[in-house]
Structure formats: C-alpha cells, structure tokens
Amino acid sequence: MTTSSARTPAPSYVRTPAAGFLNSLSVDRPLVMYDIIGSIAHAEMLGTVGIVSTAESKALVTGLRQVAREVSSGTFGWRDDLEDVHTNVEVRLTEIVGAVGGKLHTARSRNDQVALDERLYLRAALLGIGNGLVGLEEALLTRATAETDSPMPGYTHLQRAQPVTVAHWLLAHFWRFERDIDRILATARRANVSPLGAGALAGSTLPIDPAQVATRLGFDRSFENSIDAVSDRDPLAETLFDLALLSVHASALGEEVVLFASTEFGFLERTAALGSGSSLMPQKRNPDVAELIRGKAGRTIGNLVSLLTTLKGLPLAYDRDLQEDKAPVLDSVATVGAIVESLTALVVQLRFDAGRLAEATSDPALYATDRVEQLVAEGVPFREAHARIGQSYADRGAPGPTVLESNPVEAVRRRSSPGAPAPSAVAHQCLTARTRLVAHRASLSSLGRTVELAEELLNEEKR
Numbered sequence: 001m002t003t004s005s006a007r008t009p010a011p012s013y014v015r016t017p018a019a020g021f022l023n024s025l026s027v028d029r030p031l032v033m034y035d036i037i038g039s040i041a042h043a044e045m046l047g048t049v050g051i052v053s054t055a056e057s058k059a060l061v062t063g064l065r066q067v068a069r070e071v072s073s074g075t076f077g078w079r080d081d082l083e084d085v086h087t088n089v090e091v092r093l094t095e096i097v098g099a100v101g102g103k104l105h106t107a108r109s110r111n112d113q114v115a116l117d118e119r120l121y122l123r124a125a126l127l128g129i130g131n132g133l134v135g136l137e138e139a140l141l142t143r144a145t146a147e148t149d150s151p152m153p154g155y156t157h158l159q160r161a162q163p164v165t166v167a168h169w170l171l172a173h174f175w176r177f178e179r180d181i182d183r184i185l186a187t188a189r190r191a192n193v194s195p196l197g198a199g200a201l202a203g204s205t206l207p208i209d210p211a212q213v214a215t216r217l218g219f220d221r222s223f224e225n226s227i228d229a230v231s232d233r234d235p236l237a238e239t240l241f242d243l244a245l246l247s248v249h250a251s252a253l254g255e256e257v258v259l260f261a262s263t264e265f266g267f268l269e270r271t272a273a274l275g276s277g278s279s280l281m282p283q284k285r286n287p288d289v290a291e292l293i294r295g296k297a298g299r300t301i302g303n304l305v306s307l308l309t310t311l312k313g314l315p316l317a318y319d320r321d322l323q324e325d326k327a328p329v330l331d332s333v334a335t336v337g338a339i340v341e342s343l344t345a346l347v348v349q350l351r352f353d354a355g356r357l358a359e360a361t362s363d364p365a366l367y368a369t370d371r372v373e374q375l376v377a378e379g380v381p382f383r384e385a386h387a388r389i390g391q392s393y394a395d396r397g398a399p400g401p402t403v404l405e406s407n408p409v410e411a412v413r414r415r416s417s418p419g420a421p422a423p424s425a426v427a428h429q430c431l432t433a434r435t436r437l438v439a440h441r442a443s444l445s446s447l448g449r450t451v452e453l454a455e456e457l458l459n460e461e462k463r
C-alpha cells in the first residue's frame with residue numbers, strides 16, 4: 001500500500017471565503033464510525049458489481065478499517081480545513097491506500113452518505129435510550145411491587161381527590177415510559193431503510209446494488225425513491241418528538257418528586273439522592289436532580305421545534321439547510337440519555353414517609369366519592385347520593401368518621417375495578433407490565449443485532 005499523499009487528488013469542492021461557515025466538522029464528528037461502516041459496505045458493493053476490481057475493493061476496505069483504528073485510538077488527525085467528517089475520512093483513506101482511494105466515492109454523494117450515517121447513528125442511539133428506559137421501567141416496577149398496600153392521596157387539579165396507592169402512582173409513570181419505548185422501537189423500525197445508492201438525488205448510471213449495501217448493514221430494505229432518500233429526515237424528526245415527549249414525561253415525575261419532597265407534602269424523605277445542599281442556607285436539602293430533570297424538557301422540546309422549522313418548506317431534494325439536522329438530534333440523545341440514567345437512580349432511592357402518607361390518607365375528603373358509591377350500592381340514584389354527600393361535606397366539613405378514613409388500606413382495597421388502585425387490580429397491572437417489559441427486551445435485542453451486524457464490518461474478515 002502506498003502512502004504518497006502527493007499524487008492523491010484531495011476532494012476539490014469549490015473553495016469559498018465562507019468555508020468556516022459551511023464547516024460541519026465540529027457537529028458531525030460523532031458520526032465518524034458510522035461513516036466508515038457505510039463506506040466499507042459501499043466499497044464491498046463496488047467490488048461485487050465490478051465497478052472496482054476485487055483487489056481495489058479489498059484495499060479500500062482494509063484502508064477504511066485502518067482509519068477506524070486511528071479514530072478509536074485517538075491518533076486520527078482531524079483536519080478542520082476539510083469541511084466535514086466524510087471528507088476527513090476519504091482524504092485520510094487516500095493517504096493510506098493511495099490513488100485507489102479516489103474510487104471510494106464512485107456512484108455516491110455526500111447527500112446519500114450523510115443520510116446513511118444518520119440512520120446508522122439513530123439505530124444505535126435509539127437502542128441505547130431504549131435499553132436505558134427498560135432499566136427505568138424495571139426500577140419503577142420493582143418499587144411498585146413493594147408498595148401495593150401503601151395508600152396515598154390521588155390528585156386532580158392538585159387537590160386531594162380519591163385514595164390511590166404508591167404502587168399505582170409509580171405505575172402511572174411506568175405506562176408513560178412504556179409507550180415511549182414503543183414509540184422509539186417504531187421509529188427505529190421506520191428508520192431502518194438504507195438511502196445509499198440514491199447518489200446526489202438521481203441514482204447512478206453505473207450498475208450499483210443498493211440492496212446489497214442495505215442487507216450488509218442490517219437494514220430491512222433500501223429506498224424506493226432517490227429524491228426522497230436524500231431529503232427524508234422523518235427518522236430524525238420522529239426521534240426528536242419521541243425524546244421530547246419522553247422528557248416531558250420525565251419532567252412530570254420530576255415535578256411530583258419535587259412536590260412530594262417539600263415540607264408541605266412530606267411524602268418523600270429528602271435524602272441526598274434527591275440533590276444537594278445550599279451554598280448559603282445550611283438547613284437546605286434541595287431536590288436538584290428532580291428539578292433538573294424537570295428543566296431539561298425545555299431543551300428537548302426546543303430541539304424538536306428547531307428541526308421541524310429547518311425542514312418546513314424545504315424544496316426537494318437535498319438542501320444545505322439539512323446540515324442543521326444533526327446538532328439538535330445529538331443534543332437530545334445526550335440529554336435524554338442523562339435524564340433516563342439520573343431518573344432511574346432517583347427512583348431506586350426514593351424513600352416514602354409512611355407517617356406522612358398515613359396522615360394525608362386519613363383526610364375524610366378523600367372518601368367522599370366512596371360514600372356516594374356506598375349509597376348507590378344501597379339503591380340511591382347517583383345524582384341524589386352525590387347531592388346528599390356534597391351537602392354533608394358543605395355543612396360540616398365532613399361527615400362523621402367512618403371505617404374509610406380510619407382504615408385507608410381497607411378503603412383502597414375496595415377500589416378493585418379493572419386498572420384501579422386496589423392491590424388485587426395492581427397485581428394484574430404488574431403482570432401486564434412485566435409482559436410488556438419482556439416484549440420490549442426482545443425487540444431491543446433484535447434492534448441490537450442490526451446495530452452489531454453493521455459494527456462487525458469494522459472487524460477484520462470475521463465473517
């Protein structure tokens with residue numbers, strides 16, 4: 001292999017004084033391994049169909065693997081003058097393998113190349129977040145299983161409404177994250193289409209085989225329309241929506257932890273897990289972690305709006321505006337990864353104050369509906385029972401104490417309709433939740449296999 005960069009033609013895009021403005025290297029560098037993986041599959045395909053010789057294809061693949069080793073060992077010399085990650089890889093490859101490096105980009109454009117890199121990146125990123133979410137669900141479910149007999153007030157309008165249990169409350173959050181995993185898996189499935197072979201926008205006159213590249217990289221199929229393939233950013237937009245909604249869900253749990261750990265509620269002990277102290281006030285134990293989880297939703301919503309705004313009204317096919325697609329996605333993936341990790345640790349360490357919960361659930365106001373339903377069970381029409389009980393609360397603040405508020409555990413056991421907080425119903429809920437977790441694990445591991453299949457291309461002739 002020659003290493004003479006002297007006779008190596010570097011990619012010669014039009015030089016412009018705006019080079020710095022056009023440069024995307026600081027943003028797209030994290031895509032480098034996916035760029036190399038995609039190039040290996042492309043180089044193999046060029047060899048298979050005879051656009052380059054078998055020896056040339058092998059030289060390109062071997063050289064690309066060396067580039068990958070340089071990147072992972074930190075010896076790769078990033079060049080800011082080369083505009084983006086794609087050009088950095090191609091130029092270094094050509095330094096390593098010599099003139100044959102100039103054949104790598106045959107029948108390919110950076111337009112289909114960047115779209116491919118993004119889909120490879122997204123699969124791995126969605127897998128990482130999905131796996132993190134499974135851990136969070138596991139934590140919520142474990143905590144819930146131990147708290148099925150712990151009554152707590154349930155709220156609407158943030159006013160005490162009806163009795164629930166700590167388990168039922170935790171599981172309410174579980175189901176939100178359960179739908180988040182579902183969405184993430186669906187997004188990954190729709191994203192699993194290879195755009196390589198679309199070229200700049202109109203395919204190629206050469207006998208390329210996009211389906212071979214797709215199969216080699218673990219995609220379900222290759223694109224149907226070359227114009228759509230280079231302009232489609234739906235997988236990125238969907239990912240940003242999924243992550244924005246996930247962080248909205250996390251923010252609601254964060255907010256409830258903040259509230260419940262306040263002196264006013266006192267349902268949660270203010271353990272160190274919730275945050276840190278104040279630099280000024282020695283008595284403070286602030287729920288910083290929960291607050292920051294609540295606060296970070298602002299960023300992920302902003303990232304979604306940012307990409308949708310970039311995409312709105314863009315003409316087909318590729319436009320340079322699309323370069324702005326990466327920063328919001330990378331930021332949301334990192335932000336949400338951190339949110340899920342911190343939230344999981346937080347859930348594991350939540351300590352409930354049984355005394356405060358008992359005090360709160362002995363409030364007769366929580367059982368007004370139960371009283372109405374007792375009358376209904378005795379044959380009183382609901383509206384009449386509602387009016388009678390409503391009047392008695394208005395007259396005396398509450399009717400005389402009954403078994404309900406003196407035994408909240410018993411009271412909540414009576415709320416045994418499907419999906420309700422009674423321990424019997426919650427046991428059923430836990431079972432369904434467990435089943436969903438198992439299904440998600442299976443789907444994530446098949447997504448994991450597609451990610452691994454692509455990453456195996458970096459290894460020397462293992463296959």
Ligand code: ARG
Nearest residue numbers: 024084110111114318322323
């Ligand atoms: N840096 C570009 C991007 O992220 C790569 C594609 C450039 N394509 C082009 N025709 N200039 O979108």
